[in-house]
Amino acid sequence: MTVPPHVMRELQDILGPEAVLSQPEELITYSYDATWAEGIPDVVVNPTTTEQVAAVLRIADRERIPVVPRGAGTGLAGASVPQGGIVLNLARMNRLREISPEDMVAVVEPGVVNQTLQEALQPYGLMYPPDPASLYMSTIGGNVATNAGGPRCLKYGVTKDYVMGLEVVLPGGQVLRTGGRQIKNVTGYNLTQLFVGSEGTLGVITEITLRLIPAPAARATVMAAYARLEDAAETVNAILSEGILPLTTELMDQACIRAVERKLQMGLPTEAEALMLIAVDGEPEAVHAQIRRVAEVCRRMGADPVEMATTPEEEERLWIARRSVSPALALIKPSRLTEDIVVPRSKIPAMIRRIQAIAREYDVMIPTFGHIGDGNVHPDIMCDRRDPEEMRRVALAAQAVFEATIELGGTLSGEHGIGLLKREFLPKELGPLAIEKMLAIKKVFDPNGIMNPGKVFPKEMEIGE
Numbered sequence: 509m510t511v512p513p514h515v516m517r518e519l520q521d522i523l524g525p526e527a528v529l530s531q532p533e534e535l536i537t538y539s540y541d542a543t544w545a546e547g548i549p550d551v552v553v554n555p556t557t558t559e560q561v562a563a564v565l566r567i568a569d570r571e572r573i574p575v576v577p578r579g580a581g582t583g584l585a586g587a588s589v590p591q592g593g594i595v596l597n598l599a600r601m602n603r604l605r606e607i608s609p610e611d612m613v614a615v616v617e618p619g620v621v622n623q624t625l626q627e628a629l630q631p632y633g634l635m636y637p638p639d640p641a642s643l644y645m646s647t648i649g650g651n652v653a654t655n656a657g658g659p660r661c662l663k664y665g666v667t668k669d670y671v672m673g674l675e676v677v678l679p680g681g682q683v684l685r686t687g688g689r690q691i692k693n694v695t696g697y698n699l700t701q702l703f704v705g706s707e708g709t710l711g712v713i714t715e716i717t718l719r720l721i722p723a724p725a726a727r728a729t730v731m732a733a734y735a736r737l738e739d740a741a742e743t744v745n746a747i748l749s750e751g752i753l754p755l756t757t758e759l760m761d762q763a764c765i766r767a768v769e770r771k772l773q774m775g776l777p778t779e780a781e782a783l784m785l786i787a788v789d790g791e792p793e794a795v796h797a798q799i800r801r802v803a804e805v806c807r808r809m810g811a812d813p814v815e816m817a818t819t820p821e822e823e824e825r826l827w828i829a830r831r832s833v834s835p836a837l838a839l840i841k842p843s844r845l846t847e848d849i850v851v852p853r854s855k856i857p858a859m860i861r862r863i864q865a866i867a868r869e870y871d872v873m874i875p876t877f878g879h880i881g882d883g884n885v886h887p888d889i890m891c892d893r894r895d896p897e898e899m900r901r902v903a904l905a906a907q908a909v910f911e912a913t914i915e916l917g918g919t920l921s922g923e924h925g926i927g928l929l930k931r932e933f934l935p936k937e938l939g940p941l942a943i944e945k946m947l948a949i950k951k952v953f954d955p956n957g958i959m960n961p962g963k964v965f966p967k968e969m970e971i972g973e
């Protein structure tokens with residue numbers, strides 16, 4: 509027990525007894541994320557104001573108690589999984605403070621669910637582009653802390669491109685405001701971006717000012733099947749060189765196509781090596797013209813069949829295949845290790861071939877899908893955690909995937925973060941100097957190492973180790 513009784517009493521005084529959870533059945537609810545990492549906290553607190561967050565961090569820093577900020581717990585890197593200490597659950601700080609059509613900004617508390625914001629913006633004709641596939645569950649605070657991406661990133665960028673200002677509570681309880689609501693702002697260092705993707709290791713984000721854009725009026729999608737994976741990958745550049753910037757360029761490999769077809773029996777081409785879903789958005793006339801050109805490019809690159817969807821109903825039918833990848837893979841094996849690698853776009857075919865070779869070498873199944881316009885793919889290493897011999901091969905295969913990624917000039921994580929699960933690989937990609945500087949930054953904000961310890965940095969490098 510790292511939280512002594514007098515601290516429990518203080519927490520109850522600040523937050524009210526109902527907002528401090530310590531029963532085993534309550535704690536277990538906050539002991540995992542969307543990976544298989546697990547760890548029980550000593551206590552969970554549910555603040556509703558910045559002042560309460562500040563009071564909790566003052567006590568935690570004084571007592572050197574670890575604090576793990578938590579949004580919805582949908583993370584895919586173990587980053588919100590505690591190892592004792594306090595889980596600071598931001599889900600109840602979920603007020604949408606302001607939508608300003610004039611300034612085209614939204615000001616939100618961290619616990620606002622992404623989809624709630626998307627829906628609130630519709631009457632204003634505005635859009636917040638970052639759309640992680642978890643948008644129905646994940647919070648804006650979690651999205652900012654992981655710099656979440658989504659299918660629309662190729663055209664619109666990732667979360668960092670929309671964060672204009674933050675309110676952050678630092679260990680010790682000071683409240684820092686960064687950035688603002690100005691499109692241009694070069695006054696001083698960019699502290700806002702330092703917190704984006706910091707995975708709860710520097711402070712607790714309690715308010716976020718987001719940039720918005722006008723919502724496009726129309727959208728259309730092409731689904732194209734390819735006998736050769738390389739042709740699918742090359743299609744992205746062929747479309748770009750036509751002067752068209754697609755909204756999404758999603759790829760499913762043959763293992764994914766077969767898994768979805770087994771589940772849905774919707775007539776997918778199971779002999780194809782790759783299936784692409786390419787969408788465009790904008791003004792209706794431009795969208796109709798562009799989607800026809802996209803279909804032509806796909807055919808020219810060898811795709812057959814090529815299907816086009818221009819109404820929401822037709823689009824829904826095509827996108828169901830992509831959205832069903834995860835549930836379909838879940839029918840193959842009880843568990844999977846979802847990776848999140850990124851390579852330069854030109855290296856996608858080589859990367860996928862390497863993944864296929866690694867799957868053969870370690871005798872594991874690795875269906876791969878992803879956002880290939882961004883060079884970001886998710887190889888899912890299928891496994892059964894009850895089989896230690898298989899898990900040994902899974903660990904070796906994961907290591908081989910990371911090594912291949914770095915060899916091809918890539919990065920370990922495009923959108924899920926490093927968290928607990930990838931921290932030991934950090935030095936391989938970043939090298940000692942970059943890590944030394946990052947640790948120095950961590951020490952400036954969190955000198956006692958209470959913020960989400962055990963995450964991002966390899967164990968032996970942590971503050972206090």
Ligand SMILES: Cc1cc2nc3c(=O)[nH]c(=O)nc-3n(C[C@H](O)[C@H](O)[C@H](O)COP(=O)(O)OP(=O)(O)OC[C@H]3O[C@@H](n4cnc5c(N)ncnc54)[C@H](O)[C@@H]3O)c2cc1C
Pocket residue numbers: 541542576577578579580581582583584587588598618639640641642645646647648649650651652653654655656657658659706707708709711712713714834923924960
């Ligand atoms: C089905 C599914 C699909 C997914 N698809 C995508 C996708 O397309 N793109 C993508 O990028 N990710 C995706 N993810 C991963 C996950 O949803 C994202 O990482 C998301 O941003 C996490 O948000 P969350 O609210 O669940 O945060 P949590 O998982 O609770 O926390 C994630 C990290 O953020 C920190 N944190 C949370 N809130 C705060 C705060 N207020 N202040 C400081 N730190 C904080 C936590 O400490 C932790 O380090 C997916 C996950 C699932 C389960």
